[in-house]
Amino acid sequence: MAMLDVAGLDAGYGDLQILSDVDLEVEQDEYVVIVGPNGAGKSTAMKSVFGLTTYMGGAVEFNGEDITGLSPDEIIHKGIGYVPQTENVFPSLTVQENLEMGAYILDEVPEAALQDVFDQFPILRDRRDQKAGSMSGGQQQMVAMGRALMLDPDLLLLDEPSAGLAPDLVDEMFDHVDAINDAGTAVLVVEQNAKEALRRCDRGYVLVQGGNRYVDTGDALLHDEEVRQQFLGG
Amino acid sequence: IGDEEEVDEGGPDVLNIIGYPESGIQIFRDYYSNFDDGTDIIVPDGLQDADLPGEVGNDMDNVLGTAPASEGPNEAAFEELYEDEFDSSPGVFNSHTFDAVAVCILANIAAGDNDGEAIRDQMRRVANPGGDEYGPGELEEAAEAAADGDEISYQGASSGVNFDEVGDPADAGYDVWEFGDDGTETIDTIAFEGDDPDGDMADDSPGGTDREVMVSMLLPETGDLGELGSPMIQAGELAADQFEGTSFEIDLAIEDTETDEDTTLSNGGALIDAGYPAIIGAASSGNSVPLVGETSSANVVQCSPASTALSLSEVRDDGYFFRTAPSDLLQGQVMAEVAADRLGGETAGTLYVNNDYGQQLSEQFIDSFVGDQGGEELNTVSFEAEQGSYTGELESALAE
Amino acid sequence: MSDTSTDIQSTETGTAADTAGTSSDAPTDADAVAPSTADRTGEIELAVDGLVKRFGGITAVDGASFEVEAGSITGLIGPNGAGKSTTFHCITGIHQPDAGTVAFQGQDITGIAPYQCADYGLVRTFQIAREMANMTVLENLMLPAKHQQGEALWRSVMPLARREVEEQERELLERVWDTLEFFEIEHIAEEKAGTLSGGQRKLLEMARALMTEPEMLLLDEPFAGVNPTLEQKLLEHIHELRADGYTFLIVEHDMDLIMEHCEHVIVMHQGSVLAEGVPGQVTSNEQVIEAYLGGEV
């Protein structure tokens, strides 16, 4: 039984159906990547897991429990964290406050977790009192990541975490994800930096036109000629 | 906030406050809590509201008022009628409303038709001198005479009810009143001989019996003047009731102005559309003025029982606008006289509501106080209705 | 008159461009030479000198100076927060620089309004796409074209002038459809831009910038979030456009891309230029490796 089990999911926005019959599975401790063309519905799939789209059919189960219809804070309670693709920081809150918000459902700010985040992203420690909105695009991405880590979730959903990061940070970020994954958190990542992501992951999905086209191990996908040509830029 | 000595030393002898009860409560509260130094205050009809002392929480015995009087030849008869019916004494403009309704019905009977133009031409024929005189208690007889086509002269509760050339009452009386234990008490009455009754009217009246007579009232039941309007409406209904014994069936429609221009126009329009050839209203001058355009262009007689603004004498009405309430041209003189003679004031300050009524009445008062009475006007201050506090305005009006 | 409208004139009915020519005064004699001649290569298209921009206590750009050659594809790289986007903001008039100058084709354009900047032929895209969410993709693309007669209120209203406006609109629309096809987004032509996916927005953003018929494009991370296959295609197009005489200044974090496609690279760090040169040089520069690339390369 997979930890996250999405089966035959149909979902969309209002009347508009985007996903049809999508299957996704993430096992305990697994590292899963979703790639695919722009507009394929990758972000939509992630949002659907988090209950942010219009549910149209199928099942989303987490640890064997149906989580469709739950509110995001309930889902967070269940142990899923999520970093959206865009607009993912609170611009008028300081960096530290942004991070604290990540642990809102706890009574106290977990100081240890905060320090962990600062250790992973030292620039955030230096800029802890700067308004997140005035940080550069890449810095904001770190804030968003850090915030999702504050609760030490069982499953972390990351929507294009490396977009806009400098190369060293891209590597670092992938390392972070690896580290997070190694520490026992399953991750589900949407990436356009597909090659790198597929190289590192356990399994990959290729999502096209709202349905999943390919599932395989990362390496297999990397070496599939069609996938390379169509989705990985050759 | 206030300082008795200072105001005592330099402020005006008399303070004239022109407004409506809705703001009046607040103004007097602010006055009594911050400036109460015994300065004499004079107010006009707009503040003649029996509830005022109770709401202000003061017996207001430094206040003296003026108001168009029920100074008609048949004032007493009307008062009796009113008290019988409603168990209370009539308030301000009640007699004027009674007269307005009575005259419009009589003119309608004389015209022989629910036709505005014909009624307009009969208004002076039933009201102005000439023919037998009838009072408020004799409306049945008056109706019969009018139905016969006789020229009659209605003698009203508020005045002789004679219209001058522009449709204003030709003569007027003013009460001087004060707040007493229950309500307001008239302490004196000043009569004015105005212009001669005059103006165009029909040469004869078709008359006729056994028909429906349509007349309507458009007066405030709510809004700034809601307080004053409700008893006025009662008085108007009382007038219509007087025709019960005749062969005429009186169709009296009543609509609310809400003391608001839009509502006045739209409810007035509906009355016109429904075919009412005469509308008694509105109360506030600011509402009456735009209504004149609607009534006159639809050939409907409009007779206001309470709008006293000067401008209504000059508005373009094709002769369709009448009123039983006198123009403030006169009330200003009365107030000035009261301020100077009765209160012995040499200096005055004026605080007025910035609308049609307040503005014009204050001008008349000042003209007369300075011109006729030789007094000095120290401060003239206008105010907006319904403010949270009037301390600043009072401060300015009472300044040296 | 700018080269671009000359282009319309020669290819289309001509009436539109005739009248359009009078409405803009910004471009100067310098651009009478159409970039299509391509021999402006080597001239300096954009020169930034000593640019400084402060936000409160933070100096985002700290004396950056660099030049961009006409007809080149130049990369602007640097760590997150180095001041790249802010430099773009200062060049294009979104922000007023605190010091320094910006010259475009020899003209001082320091501190001009953003719309003037675009008039000169210098157009930028935003790092975070700024689509007109409630307008359709088509409307989004119809918007930017220069010298639209119908932007004068009276012309849109007066019947006679209106006919010309419509004529020009038809020509423009044709161009818009070409662009849609170029970016392979014609299937979403009538969608509201706000409903597009992240990557589609990026495409729209670039398409829209091209619709202004610029001479130089400043692209702020144009490929972040764009699918690699499409990215490849776009790069091909960028090369074609470059061959046509466009100049590109691209902020990008993808080093492979920079290495492969830029002939010149500028590295910013802490608000100023740390190094520049051909890609190979730059990537082997110690400081650059330390500040930006990490141990990796």
Next chain:
Amino acid sequence: MSSTVNADRRTQLESLWEHDAIKIIAVISAIYIVYALIGLILGYSLDGIVNTLRRMTYLIAVYGMVTLALNLHWGYTGLFNIGVAGFMAIGLYVTMILAKPADPGGAAQYAGLGLPMPIAIIGGVVAAGLAGLVVALPALRLRADYFAITTIAFAEIVRLGVTSDALQQFTILGAELGTGGGRGLIRNYDDPMNVIFQLEIFSSFVDLTNSLFGFGPTQARALAYSIVLVIVLAGIYWLIQRTSRSPFGRVLKAIREDEEAAQSLGKDTNMFKIKVFVLGCALMGLAGILWRFRRTGVTPEAFRPHVTFYIWIALIIGGAGSNTGSILGSGLFVAVLFEGPQYLRRVIDQLVAIGDAPNTFAGAVAPLLSANPVPLVRYTFAEFLTLQFVIMGVALILLMQRRPDGLLGHREETAAAIPLGVRPSAAGGGSGGGGGSGSGGGFTHGQTRDQHDDSDQRTDGGIDADAADAQTDSLQSDISDSSDTNGTSKTSDTTAQSDDSATDGETL
């Protein structure tokens, strides 16, 4: 009766409904019919009914004008103007001051300049536009919500200003003028409609209305005036329709969406904003003039903020962004919300006898304890005028909850002088979808370029007939291509990606 016929008929009806003119005519006719029926129930005579409809027309026309102007501000440009009443006031006051005779004539009068009516109207419109400019210059820099509050503050400043003593009477360049302060201004100039009524044709109009409805000459004038207003309304509709369906309108829309981005694309957005704000304000001024300048008098009371809110309600009912909606919204606002409750009350009053109401709410509610709802019903009816506004408010709330885009649904018109959906060169060849590998010829510069499609020969990179043909060719081949590839999902030639995205649009 087969259901397909029904369905056919329905689609026919629906397609009819698509036409804006039909929509407007249908809704306005419905309003007329309902009000004529109400008139019949209330026992109005023919002239009473016609007069009722005339008043409706007048109100719908004036509300329609202002709503259209507001739609230009808000619906198209995103300028949140809640100072509408102020601009109307300026238009009206200036016109009246210009038109009033120079000789005050009478104790309660203020002098004007005695100018001919057309000039006075132009003066008023220009003044309202200038006021718009004065507000726009500083205020357009502010963020949207601050801008809104600034406009309502401006409207209040205007209202309180004309009310104040200070402007009651003033002298400009030796001319004595005045706003009349709180008493306002009396119309002591000739009926502005004289300009028209002097025409010969009007006497036959008078005869006509007299014989049809038994109208007198003044009623005929009022009727004619309503017709004039409808014509002006149509003119404004046309003007704004043109404005919005044009490149100008497109920039306005872009400003509404993201002003900074529009600037970066070379649009001098401030200029556009100022122009459109001034234009809208001038139209509001015009509407303010036409609304009231024939009235016997005007007081500043008429310009309290609720007038602005009424206009907003009308705009919302119809749906912001749609000119047709603005007119329909005005019609429905006037007929249902503004006048409707009053007529409903009259009809109820006519049909059932309702006894005396208790004085207070407590008196009305207390009997409920003993299960007697009659006093409450009576009280409710007695307070009907009050409830009208409650109804207005609740209607607005429900509308926003259920149909936030207005009754017509979201009907934003495309901001272009021509329809966009169809590619001009491909017109007739179906819609412009497909064709994944077209060239970017529009922004190439005089070079022969080689795209994926070798048949695409362009000598000058622009669009000429040849190229267009080629375009159509490639389009067709592509369509067949994609139907091929669609079946076999795993193709790997370079066009597959684009085919995917092309079909994307269809499947979703």
Next chain:
Amino acid sequence: MIAVGIGVVLLVGDLVLGVLDGSYSISRIGRYVTEGVLYGLIMGLAGIGLSMTYSILNFANFAHGDTITAGAFIGWGGTYLIAGWGAASLGHLALVGPQRGVGGPQLGISITSTPVAIFAGLLLAGVGTALFAVLIDRLAYKPMRGAGGIPLLITSIGVAFALRYLITFVYSSQSRGTTASVPSADLLLVDGYVSLDAHDGTLIAAAVVLMLGVHLMLQRTKLGKAMRAMSDNKDLALVTGIPTERVIRWTWMIGGGLAGSAGYLMVLWTGTIDWQFGWLLLLLIFAAVILGGIGSIYGAIVGGLVIGISMHMSMIWLPGGDFTTITAFLMMILVLLIRPSGLFGGKTTA
């Protein structure tokens, strides 16, 4: 901007000179300032709620004024019931004397004679309005959560209409007096006196306590931060795990509670109540909040005081009530010209 500076200098100069040469009496200025402060405190108090809903729910709430009125009626109904028990029918008392007659002056209601009734009323106004605001949210705004600021603003106009006229439906449209007169203290100020009565004092004390309370509440709890997070980005707040509905409920409770208290205190201070005083106050509150900078509670307080004081000070140069409101709006526009996001704008301090 320079012109503004010159204007300010001229006015201040004139004031100083006027005071020196005795043409402006100091005590008069003192009275204006006192009056302005009292007025400003009410606007500030009510403005906090407006500012909060403005920034968290992202819309300008045009029904806030009528919430103030509703709160005042609710609270004063309580005060009447307690102070006047037995003196009139329950309905009459609970409805704050809809047809006049027996009312505050007759019942002798004041802070000195019936303090319990006053405090109970104030409490009722605060709590009652807080719940009432949540109820309105449930009915009107909740079904359209996620809609933009403008649809909500327009909805609030609907709420404002409905609420205002429901108030007259229930409580009648008469204005009436609510308090008996109370003792006052005269403070000597050079050339005259400034007097404050017991109700003025109550207003100041209650307003300061309430403002402090809110300040502490927002500083000490993470609610404050959550509110700011929500005002930044509601969707993100949601996925971050902030229970947005609960935060919204708190926002309405605090905002409504303050509005109700402000309304109650306003009535205590002026001594009259009528159906539209809150609405008439609303635009001034908007001016105060914007002048102070939306989203900042200090902004609202300072804005209220600035507006209140400048309105009254304007009467030194422009006697009478014609220009007070105009002054308030001009002040707001001036500040916006110099600081386009208000005095405290950009510094969110909640």
